[in-house]
Amino acid sequence: MGLSVLETSYSADLSDEIAVTELAKLSLNPNQIKSQTYEVMDDSSIQISQQSEKSSSGQSRFSNLSHTLSFGPRNFLKRTSSERLKNFKANHRANDVITTTGSTPLITGRFAFGGLDLMSFSSEKIRVEIQSISGSWSYVCTEVTDSSGRIRFSLPEQIHLPDGLYPIKMTAESDPDHPVIITLAIVPPQTEVVVFSVDGSFAASLSLMGKDPKVHPGAVDVARHWQGLGYLLIYLSARPDMQRRRVTNWMANHNFPFGMTFFLNGLYSDPLKQKAQMLKTVVENANLRVHCGYGSGKDINLYRSLGLSTQNIFLVGKVSRSQASNGTPLSQGYSSHLSSLINGHTLSRPAVGSMSIAVRCCPFDLPSVYPSSPLLMESNLLRNNSLKFSPQLSQRLLFNDEIEQNTL
Numbered sequence: 262m263g264l265s266v267l268e269t270s271y272s273a274d275l276s277d278e279i280a281v282t283e284l285a286k287l288s289l290n291p292n293q294i295k296s297q298t299y300e301v302m303d304d305s306s307i308q309i310s311q312q313s314e315k316s317s318s319g320q321s322r323f324s325n326l327s328h329t330l331s332f333g334p335r336n337f338l339k340r341t342s343s344e345r346l347k348n349f350k351a352n353h354r355a356n357d358v359i360t361t362t363g364s365t366p367l368i369t370g371r372f373a374f375g376g377l378d379l380m381s382f383s384s385e386k387i388r389v390e391i392q393s394i395s396g397s398w399s400y401v402c403t404e405v406t407d408s409s410g411r412i413r414f415s416l417p418e419q420i421h422l423p424d425g426l427y428p429i430k431m432t433a434e435s436d437p438d439h440p441v442i443i444t445l446a447i448v449p450p451q452t453e454v455v456v457f458s459v460d461g462s463f464a465a466s467l468s469l470m471g472k473d474p475k476v477h478p479g480a481v482d483v484a485r486h487w488q489g490l491g492y493l494l495i496y497l498s499a500r501p502d503m504q505r506r507r508v509t510n511w512m513a514n515h516n517f518p519f520g521m522t523f524f525l526n527g528l529y530s531d532p533l534k535q536k537a538q539m540l541k542t543v544v545e546n547a548n549l550r551v552h553c554g555y556g557s558g559k560d561i562n563l564y565r566s567l568g569l570s571t572q573n574i575f576l577v578g579k580v581s582r583s584q585a586s587n588g589t590p591l592s593q594g595y596s597s598h599l600s601s602l603i604n605g606h607t608l609s610r611p612a613v614g615s616m617s618i619a620v621r622c623c624p625f626d627l628p629s630v631y632p633s634s635p636l637l638m639e640s641n642l643l644r645n646n647s648l649k650f651s652p653q654l655s656q657r658l659l660f661n662d663e664i665e666q667n668t669l
């Protein structure tokens with residue numbers, strides 16, 4: 262659609278300015294421009310019009326401009342990856358995966374930018390790699406994100422992994438500096454686990470301004486105690502997965518032991534219900550046996566739905582009378598509870614199963630201090646545990662970005 266021309270011409274010394282103005286109008290949406298007709302009625306404009314008739318050169322220049330300017334098809338370019346990285350911080354993430362021996366693991370992930378997913382990494386190639394026994398990364402496959410920046414895939418059938426824990430790395434080809442590293446756990450049926458509610462059992466203070474919240478004294482030691490007995494730890498949170506990096510970084514700074522982390526896949530109006538459903542799905546799909554669970558009074562229904570008895574549910578913080586009858590309150594804190602576990606508590610026994618040997622590792626220990634076993638060598642678990650939830654790994658995952666303070 263052509264741009265309509267003024268019937269009256271301006272003087273030659275103003276023709277350049279008019280040309281620039283007309284060019285600027287071309288950047289507007291053509292659908293919003295119907296016509297541009299100006300009516301000049303004042304005396305000064307009439308005088309200018311009469312003077313401009315004497316300047317044929319100016320009139321010719323403007324006339325040529327008006328005939329050559331026209332709207333063609335307009336193509337809107339997609340924002341490039343460099344522009345995304347410039348304006349937003351990467352917030353790529355994924356939950357850990359637990360699956361039974363012989364089953365095909367299903368892995369999902371989300372690639373987005375900004376703390377609130379202001380921009381999705383859509384139609385991007387994601388390179389998937391798995392860490393081999395030697396410590397090098399082996400290529401698995403390449404996936405493409407959908408319109409919301411999500412991927413959902415299964416490992417190829419030709420990849421057969423024995424029981425153990427395997428680091429999986431997912432890297433966007435356009436953003437190689439911010440990979441997502443998760444843990445794939447392949448466990449035998451009835452593997453015993455201990456569940457911790459991150460929101461209700463670890464944080465001793467509430468932070469609304471991005472300040473580092475305090476940790477309940479003795480919480481880390483209790484978690485290490487269960488890991489030392491061979492239980493696979495599960496860290497559960499009702500927070501959206503967009504906060505995964507902040508929460509895991511907070512746990513790394515406080516030296517929590519290795520564990521499988523799970524966050525909600527988005528924002529919900531009923532997070533506690535979704536949290537319970539998520540844990541139930543993980544337990545049923547992997548055929549796990551929950552030995553005991555830690556949380557606040559709000560997590561009672563969560564653990565009761567899994568069939569845990571009152572003595573296997575430990576409640577932290579303020580508990581009402583009705584809640585106390587459905588769980589075991591830790592009224593004197595984790596320190597007293599840890600002393601009870603060490604001194605012959607009925608639940609404090611070694612875990613049963615082949616995975617119990619593999620998970621006995623603290624975050625800063627080296628593989629050389631542990632007796633070798635085929636399971637440890639095949640799964641390469643000790644090396645993974647020595648890095649998981651450690652400040653060194655957290656800083657490597659953030660790639661020297663400023664460590665973001667979490668809001669718990």
